Amino acid sequence: MNENMSIEDLLARAQIEEVQYNYARGIDRRDWARYRAVFADAVEIDFSSWSGLTTRMRADDWVERVRGNLSGFDATQHVMTNLQYERDATGIVCSVQMMAIHALVEADVRHFQVIGGYYTNHYVATERGWKVDRCNLNVRWEQGDRVLFSRAKARWEQAQSA
Numbered sequence: 001m002n003e004n005m006s007i008e009d010l011l012a013r014a015q016i017e018e019v020q021y022n023y024a025r026g027i028d029r030r031d032w033a034r035y036r037a038v039f040a041d042a043v044e045i046d047f048s049s050w051s052g053l054t055t056r057m058r059a060d061d062w063v064e065r066v067r068g069n070l071s072g073f074d075a076t077q078h079v080m081t082n083l084q085y086e087r088d089a090t091g092i093v094c095s096v097q098m099m100a101i102h103a104l105v106e107a108d109v110r111h112f113q114v115i116g117g118y119y120t121n122h123y124v125a126t127e128r129g130w131k132v133d134r135c136n137l138n139v140r141w142e143q144g145d146r147v148l149f150s151r152a153k154a155r156w157e158q159a160q161s162a
Helices: 007-028 032-036 059-070 147-161
Strands: 039-047 053-058 075-087 092-106 109-126 129-144
Touching: 007 032, 007 075, 007 092, 007 109, 007 129, 032 059, 039 059, 053 059, 059 147, 092 147, 109 147
Parallel strands: 039 129
Antiparallel strands: 039 053, 075 092, 092 109, 109 129
16 A cells, blocks of 8 residues: 555554454464454465465365464464555455464473464455455475474374363
8 A cells, every 4th residue: 555545545454454463363372263253254375385285265164274283382473564555456465574483392392493474465345344365375484393283283183182
């Protein structure tokens, strides 16, 4: 959005910023209802730069997938900054710089895996406010061992079956 933003543009920007931050809060606080509220009913996911995943699915299914992959970590912290907005024909594209820290403690040893990059998300106006209908993660760098994700997922699955 440019310097000549209307009141409507400023309001949309503030609402989208809150939704984007709820993306991070929902994951980090394991508040899956908050995380689900970020998305339109169907969402296009492009995590090809991280995992090769590109798909379109129901948002409920996406939330369950993220829940299963991240709930086994002892903590996560998703930091988002430098949001930039641009209108397109169907909504607003928001690009945001991000860093995601994933912590797993095993036998009193703290393990970390960190991802840095940016999201480019597309937002559409709905009756329930602005919602993400396309989520694109662009990983620029990472530090740590990706195997922590499979160990965290196994931990979560074991806890669920107990």
